[in-house]
Each structure stands twice: as structure tokens, then as C-alpha cells.
Amino acid sequence: MSYDGSAASSSPDNSEHEEETDIPIATLIQHLVDAKKALSSIGTLWRANEIVSEAQTALGESVILTARTGFLRTGISQQVRLLEKVRSGIQIVYDDGQADFENVIKNLDDADDRLKKTMNTLRTTMVASALRPSDEKPRSLLDFIDDNSIEATRSALKDTIDLTQSARSSFASSIRTFDTSRSALKTAISSAPAPTPSHSSPIPPLLHDLRNHAAEMALLLESLTSHFDLCAKAVKHTEGGFLALKAAASNNQLPAGVTVSGVIPSPAASSHLSPISPEERTAMVRVLAADATELPAVVQDLDLRLQEMEAILPHILHHVAVARSAYSATTTAFTMLERLAAALPAYIAASTSFASSWQDAKSALNAQAEELSNMQRFYHGYHASYDGLVIEVARRHGAERKMKAVLAKATEQLERLREADTVERNAFRREVGAFLPSDLWGGLVGDAPRWGVSVLEEGGGSTPGLERGLVEGSLARERERKRGMRGE
Structure with a gap:
């Protein structure tokens, strides 16, 4: 669409308009009205400028948000790696404490099982009735000891284990809280939209398209303005143009904003216009007629370009909205990271406290386990x-039996000697009794003395005899113990 009168003369493209050497004044007025109406499309250019400005602002915001989001995500990722190292260290403390605790408890259980087995042995081992008073009820070895110390040690063990379990549960709760915060942070990071790299942003090419559309629309609007000016000029240089324009105004045929005085001066003033040659007017009219046919297409092009710009802008705004969402989600994750970082010293302190308390409890449990072993x-x-003792009683009983056998044999021999002595005494008295006075020796007529053997020191009385099976069982166990000692 060309609106330069010098460009239209007798070119082949304009041959179809060569006959338009003159146009009725009514037609010129209509062209003027149509041109003025077309100029109302200037609103599309204003809107286009607004769209370009909004897109430019969106680009700046997108660049800033993307940069901030990327910086925050990088920092958060670094801090999360540090948190994972701290979490790993805390887990090592917990796992080591747990494994150590299980080993200590196993040692305690083993020591307690051995003690229980020994106590059961004492409970089932009945003291030989021969060793006790005859009127006493049967008693086991366990009845002769005070097992209160065992129960006291077990009670102390239970208290220590309960305290340890409480400390471990508190530490485990701290770890779970730490893990919950870490999980929430990871979820916030993973759910946050990743920022689009600047080199991949769709905004710059879209903004370029918007600027091209706006520039083309400016050129089109400039062409419409030139066409309106050409229509006004044609009316001015047409005889009767002032009266025709005035008549159109009186009939409300002129659009808003078009006045008679604004388009053409009064007839008196028109006399001062610079005259144009018939050839110039003919060329001007030819261009005006040709451009008038293109006027609707130009207006439609303006509308289409604006529609395309309106369609492009939501894509840009959507990208910015995504960038805002990514930045908002990332700042939320960063806030969570700050809270987690503020609580981190407490988690580390809980780990240190558990390690320290476990070492104290471990020492106490080991000491109590050693006490159980000593009791066992x-x-x-x-x-x-x-x-x-059973073996010793059997030995003593055997020794006494041997001594009694020796005494019985000696007593028998003494009795035979006494009987022989009595025979000799009686024979001597019969032989010399009549000659010796009885008071010559007081022992002359006495009987042979009777000898006997008695225990000089009781030593606890006679040693009782024990059942053969009891003694053999004790001997067998004693031999087993000695073999065990040699094996060690």
C-alpha cells in the first residue's frame, strides 16, 4: 500500500486505475471518512506497545528469578550433601551403640544363664541326711546361702538397662525427627519446578516476534495516516470540496474527531492554497483510489497482528509464572533448610550425649556382668x-573303720593275754598261797587287770557313713573338674 503521490504515474501496476482521472466529490468524502475510521486502529498499536513492554518486563523478571532460583538450588544441594554426611555420622553412632549394647546384653545373658544353672544345681542338690540332725527336714545346698545379693545385682542390672533403653529411645526419636525434616526438605526440593536455563528460555524469541509485529503495525499505522492526509489534500484541491464536506457534517456523515475546519479551510482561505497541476491531481487521485481499495486489508492486518501478539503474551506470562512458582517453592525449601540447620546442633548434641551415656552404662553393665560371673x-x-566334703566324709568314715578294726583286733589279743594271765595267777596262788602271807603284797591275790581302748578326742563325734551312689557321684564330678582344669 503506497501513499506517496510521486510513486504513481504510468506504471503497469497502476494501469487499471488510469481511468480514475477524476473522482466525484462524494466519493472523496467517503474515502476521507473511511480513512479516519481506519485511523481508530491506533488503539491496536497502543496495545501492541503495552504487550511489548509487559513482555520486556517479564523477561527481566524471568532472568532475575531464574538466577536466584538456580543460586538457591545450588546452595541447598550443597547443604543437603553436608546434612547427609552428618546423618551418616549420627547413624554410625547409633548402630555402633546398638551393636555394642547387643553384645553386652548377650554377655549378661550368658553370665546370668550360667548363674541360674549353678543355682538350679544347688537347689536340686540335697544335703546328705547323714550329715544333718536326724529330726531335721531335708535341705538343699541353696538353703544354706543368702541369695539376696543376686537379686540386688539383677535389680541394679534392670535399672541400668532401662536407663540405657530410655536413652536409646530418646536418641532414636531425635533421629526420626531429623529424618522427617530431611524427607520434607527433599520432597520440597524435588517437587519444586526446575528453573529453565537462560539459553533455553522461550521468552527472547517470543519477545523478538512481538517487537517485529509492533514495528510492522507502526508502519501500517503510518501508512493509514498518510492515506488520510492524502484524502484530505484531495478534498482541499477539489472544487466544491468545502461545501460538500460541510454538507456531510450537517448530515452527521463525518466520524467523530473530523471537523470541516480541520480538513479544509474556508473558500476564502482556500484561495491561498498552492495550486497543483492537473497531472499532479490525476496522479494523486489514482493513488488515493488504489489505496482506498487496500484500506480494509491494512486494518485487518493490524487486527491479526494484535491477535497474534495477544496469543503470544500468555506463553510468556506462563513461563514467568512457572519461574515465580519455582522460586517460591525453592525459597520454601530454603526456609525449611534454615530451620533444619538451626536444629542441627541439637541433633549432634543428642548423638554426643547418647555416646557418652552409653559408655557410662556399658562400664556399669560390664561391672555387673563381672559380678554375676564372680557369683557364679x-x-x-x-x-x-x-x-x-562328701569325699572327705567318706574318707574319714573309711579311716575310722580301719581304726576300729585295729582296735577290735587289739582288744581280742588283750583279752586272750588277760585270760592267760589269770590262769597263771591262779596257779601261782595255789602253789605258794599257803606259805606267803596275804598282806605281804597287796596285789598278790588281785585279779589280772582288764584293759580297754577309748577315743581320747571326739573331734566332732563319729563320722557317719554315706550312700555309695552319693560318694561315687561326687568322685565322678571331681574327676571331671580336674580333667577340665588340665584341659584349660
Whole structure:
């Protein structure tokens, strides 16, 4: 669409308009009205400028948001890696404490099981009735000891284990809270939209298209303005143009904003216009007629370009909205990271406190386990000593039997000697009794003395005899103990 009168003369493209050497004044007025109406499309250019400005602002905001989001995400990722290292260290403390605790408890259980087994042995080992008063009820070895110390040790063990379990539960709760915060942080990071890299942003090419459309629309609007000016000029240089324009105004045929005085001066003033040659007017009219046919297409092009710009703008705004969402989600994750970082010293302190309390509890549990082992060894020695006592009683009983056999044999021999002595005494008295006075020696007529053997020191009385099976059982266990000692 060309509106330069010098460009239209006798070119082949304008041959179809060569006959338009003159146009009725009514037609010129209509062209003027149409041109003025077309100029109302200037609103599309204003809107186009607004769209370009909004897109430019959106681009700046997008660049800033993307940069900030990327910076925050990088920092958060670094801090999360540090948190994972801290979490790994805390888990090591917990796992080591748990494994250590299980080993200590196993040692305690083993020591307690051995003690229980020994105590059961004492409970089922009945003291030989021969060793006790005849009127006493049967008693086991366990009846002769005070097991309150065992229960006291077990009670202390339970208290220590309960305290340890409480500390471990508190530490585990702290770890769970830490893990919950870490999980929430990871979820916030993973759910946050990743920022689009600047080199991949769709806004710059879209903004370029918007600027091209706006520039083309400016050119089109400039062409419409030139066409309106050409229509006004044609009316001015047409005889009767002033009266025709005035008549159109009186009939409300002129659009808003078009006045008679604004388009053409009064006839008196028109006399001062610079005259144009018939050839110039002919060329001007030819261009005006040609451009008038293109006027609707130009207006439609303006509308289409604006529609395309309106369609492009939501894509840009959507990208900015995504960038805002990504930045908002990232700042939320960063806030969560700050809270987690503020609580981190407490988690580390909980780990240190658990490690310290466990070492104290471990020392106490090991000492109590050693105490149980000592008790087990003592009561095991008690049972072994009872076997030794049974063996010793059997030995003493055997020794006494031997001594009694020797005494019985000696008594028998003494009695035979006494009987022989009595025979000799009687024979001597018969032989010399008549000659010796009885008071010459007081022992002359006495009987042979009777000799006897008695225990000088009781030593606890006679040693009782024990059942053969009891003694053999004690001997067998004693031999087993000695083999065990040699094996060690």
C-alpha cells in the first residue's frame, strides 16, 4: 500500500486505475471518512506497545528469578550433601551403640544363664541326711546361702538397662525427627519446578516476534495516516470540496474527531492554497483510489497482528509464572533448610550425649556382668566343695573303720593275754598261797587287770557313713573338674 503521490504515474501496476482521472466529490468524502475510521486502529498499536513492554518486563523478571532460583538450588544441594554426611555420622553412632549394647546384653545373658544353672544345681542338690540332725527336714545346698545379693545385682542390672533403653529411645526419636525434616526438605526440593536455563528460555524469541509485529503495525499505522492526509489534500484541491464536506457534517456523515475546519479551510482561505497541476491531481487521485481499495486489508492486518501478539503474551506470562512458582517453592525449601540447620546442633548434641551415656552404662553393665560371673564362680565352688566334703566324709568314715578294726583286733589279743594271765595267777596262788602271807603284797591275790581302748578326742563325734551312689557321684564330678582344669 503506497501513499506517496510521486510513486504513481504510468506504471503497469497502476494501469487499471488510469481511468480514475477524476473522482466525484462524494466519493472523496467517503474515502476521507473511511480513512479516519481506519485511523481508530491506533488503539491496536497502543496495545501492541503495552504487550511489548509487559513482555520486556517479564523477561527481566524471568532472568532475575531464574538466577536466584538456580543460586538457591545450588546452595541447598550443597547443604543437603553436608546434612547427609552428618546423618551418616549420627547413624554410625547409633548402630555402633546398638551393636555394642547387643553384645553386652548377650554377655549378661550368658553370665546370668550360667548363674541360674549353678543355682538350679544347688537347689536340686540335697544335703546328705547323714550329715544333718536326724529330726531335721531335708535341705538343699541353696538353703544354706543368702541369695539376696543376686537379686540386688539383677535389680541394679534392670535399672541400668532401662536407663540405657530410655536413652536409646530418646536418641532414636531425635533421629526420626531429623529424618522427617530431611524427607520434607527433599520432597520440597524435588517437587519444586526446575528453573529453565537462560539459553533455553522461550521468552527472547517470543519477545523478538512481538517487537517485529509492533514495528510492522507502526508502519501500517503510518501508512493509514498518510492515506488520510492524502484524502484530505484531495478534498482541499477539489472544487466544491468545502461545501460538500460541510454538507456531510450537517448530515452527521463525518466520524467523530473530523471537523470541516480541520480538513479544509474556508473558500476564502482556500484561495491561498498552492495550486497543483492537473497531472499532479490525476496522479494523486489514482493513488488515493488504489489505496482506498487496500484500506480494509491494512486494518485487518493490524487486527491479526494484535491477535497474534495477544496469543503470544500468555506463553510468556506462563513461563514467568512457572519461574515465580519455582522460586517460591525453592525459597520454601530454603526456609525449611534454615530451620533444619538451626536444629542441627541439637541433633549432634543428642548423638554426643547418647555416646557418652552409653559408655557410662556399658562400664556399669560390664561391672555387673563381672559380678554375676564372680557369683557364679563362687557358687560353683560351693557345689564343688560339697562334693569334696562328701569325699572327705567318706574318707574319714573309711579311716575310722580301719581304726576300729585295729582296735577290735587289739582288744581280742588283750583279752586272750588277760585270760592267760589269770590262769597263771591262779596257779601261782595255789602253789605258794599257803606259805606267803596275804598282806605281804597287796596285789598278790588281785585279779589280772582288764584293759580297754577309748577315743581320747571326739573331734566332732563319729563320722557317719554315706550312700555309695552319693560318694561315687561326687568322685565322678571331681574327676571331671580336674580333667577340665588340665584341659584349660
